[in-house]
Amino acid sequence: MTIVYPYESLKAHPRYDFEDYRSTEKRSPRKPLVLLPHTASELTGPVYGHNDVRPEDADLTRQHAGAPLGERIIVHGHVLDEDARPVANTLVEIWQANAAGRYMHVVDQHPAPLDPNFTGGGRTVTDDKGYYRFVTVKPGAYPWRNHHNAWRPAHIHFSLLGHSFLQRLVTQMYFPGDPLFPYDPIFNAVEDAAARQRTISTFDLENTVPEWALCYRFDIVLRGRQQTPMEA
Amino acid sequence: MSGITPSATVGPFFLFGLVPSSAGGVDLITNRLATPDVEGERIRIEGRVLDGDGVPLPDALIEIWQADAAGSYAHANAQEQRANTAFKGFGRAPTDNDGFYWFETIRPGAVPGPDGRAQAPHILVNVFARGMTRHATTRIYFADENANADDPILALVPPDRRDTLIARRADSNGEPVYRFDIHLQGEHETVFFEA
Numbered sequence: 001m002t003i004v005y006p007y008e009s010l011k012a013h014p015r016y017d018f019e020d021y022r023s024t025e026k027r028s029p030r031k032p033l034v035l036l037p038h039t040a041s042e043l044t045g046p047v048y049g050h051n052d053v054r055p056e057d058a059d060l061t062r063q064h065a066g067a068p069l070g071e072r073i074i075v076h077g078h079v080l081d082e083d084a085r086p087v088a089n090t091l092v093e094i095w096q097a098n099a100a101g102r103y104m105h106v107v108d109q110h111p112a113p114l115d116p117n118f119t120g121g122g123r124t125v126t127d128d129k130g131y132y133r134f135v136t137v138k139p140g141a142y143p144w145r146n147h148h149n150a151w152r153p154a155h156i157h158f159s160l161l162g163h164s165f166l167q168r169l170v171t172q173m174y175f176p177g178d179p180l181f182p183y184d185p186i187f188n189a190v191e192d193a194a195a196r197q198r199t200i201s202t203f204d205l206e207n208t209v210p211e212w213a214l215c216y217r218f219d220i221v222l223r224g225r226q227q228t229p230m231e232a
Numbered sequence: 233m234s235g236i237t238p239s240a241t242v243g244p245f246f247l248f249g250l251v252p253s254s255a256g257g258v259d260l261i262t263n264r265l266a267t268p269d270v271e272g273e274r275i276r277i278e279g280r281v282l283d284g285d286g287v288p289l290p291d292a293l294i295e296i297w298q299a300d301a302a303g304s305y306a307h308a309n310a311q312e313q314r315a316n317t318a319f320k321g322f323g324r325a326p327t328d329n330d331g332f333y334w335f336e337t338i339r340p341g342a343v344p345g346p347d348g349r350a351q352a353p354h355i356l357v358n359v360f361a362r363g364m365t366r367h368a369t370t371r372i373y374f375a376d377e378n379a380n381a382d383d384p385i386l387a388l389v390p391p392d393r394r395d396t397l398i399a400r401r402a403d404s405n406g407e408p409v410y411r412f413d414i415h416l417q418g419e420h421e422t423v424f425f426e427a
Binding site: 018024027030040044082097103120122164169187221223 | 235240241245248249261283291307368416423425426
């Protein structure tokens with residue numbers, strides 16, 4: 001089975017120079033991109049396995065002596081390719097603000113409290129069905145200085161290695177119904193409405209654990225589909 | 233469901249997530265790729281990441297992917313056939329306050345290219361940063377490599393921009409060092425690929 005990576009799929013991504021997101025102004029490439037044939041270099045990728053992560057890496061509420069403040073949630077889903085086949089055994093890394101909307105980072109100046117029981121970083125490896133699961137707390141919205149009264153909708157950053165260099169993805173997961181969506185230039189940098197929708201998790205009542213935690217589902221689709229005989 | 237999940241910027245606060253040692257955790261992916269058992273010439277790659285005004289980025293993240301000295305990638309399907317099993321060929325380095333990054337690795341071998349032609353030794357690079365809606369992909373080639381002249385990918389790059397993909401030898405303390413600055417924008421903008 002040969003996996004191919006159509007260039008057309010890249011149209012789902014935001015363009016580099018999305019001016020509403022002001023920091024793109026000096027950091028976006030402006031010269032024409034050179035179309036890169038997919039060689040052995042691009043079609044391969046690094047391998048990390050279940051031995052590289054610990055169970056507590058995927059439970060952000062158990063990384064310190066006590067439990068973090070905030071609303072405990074489960075975030076889970078499948079990592080799939082464009083044919084909806086599982087991307088198994090791939091590293092998923094996440095990071096997020098705490099429930100108050102504050103990041104564990106020296107340059108975050110938002111006057112909201114840090115939580116000594118919450119760092120906000122996690123990682124896991126998908127199983128053979130491409131499934132992953134994190135336990136964390138729901139991140140708060142936080143202000144930034146992109147424009148007057150700018151607030152980021154609550155989100156969790158996701159990083160995926162995939163099975164090849166071409167599947168590498170860094171994205172952000174949002175929560176359904178956030179009133180900040182219309183005002184957020186990072187969310188709206190994805191100009192295709194259907195593609196934008198794919199960055200919003202869905203509330204998952206079936207996997208919500210009674211008396212314990214709400215659950216959100218976030219399926220992630222990486223590039224790659226099976227080569228059809230026509231293309232062979 | 234159809235269509236891929238779109239990219240979003242890595243933002244300014246990725247360190248504790250992608251480089252956990254910055255917050256007391258353990259890194260899985262580091263900027264020291266060279267393992268004790270790996271064969272090949274040990275080299276250091278270093279440089280700065282600069283914006284369109286030439287201002288260094290203190291908050292960029294560089295990832296690299298490369299073959300071993302024999303030209304093999306530590307890919308899932310290739311694990312059994314490789315001599316250097318501990319060498320993963322994948323590295324990650326955040327820039328410091330001066331926009332500076334570095335990797336300790338080995339010089340990669342030539343790898344197969346399109347139409348059976350060999351590619352000159354090279355390293356794939358992804359650049360992530362606040363203000364970048366998606367990562368940018370480029371390649372590092374080595375200035376002292378004769379095979380560059382016949383490389384099928386370099387041949388696709390406008391001749392007057394090929395220099396931006398060539399790391400210069402800049403040895404320090406007798407150690408082999410290659411210098412590779414990345415210009416996101418401007419007159420010296422690095423060649424980035426649509427991959």
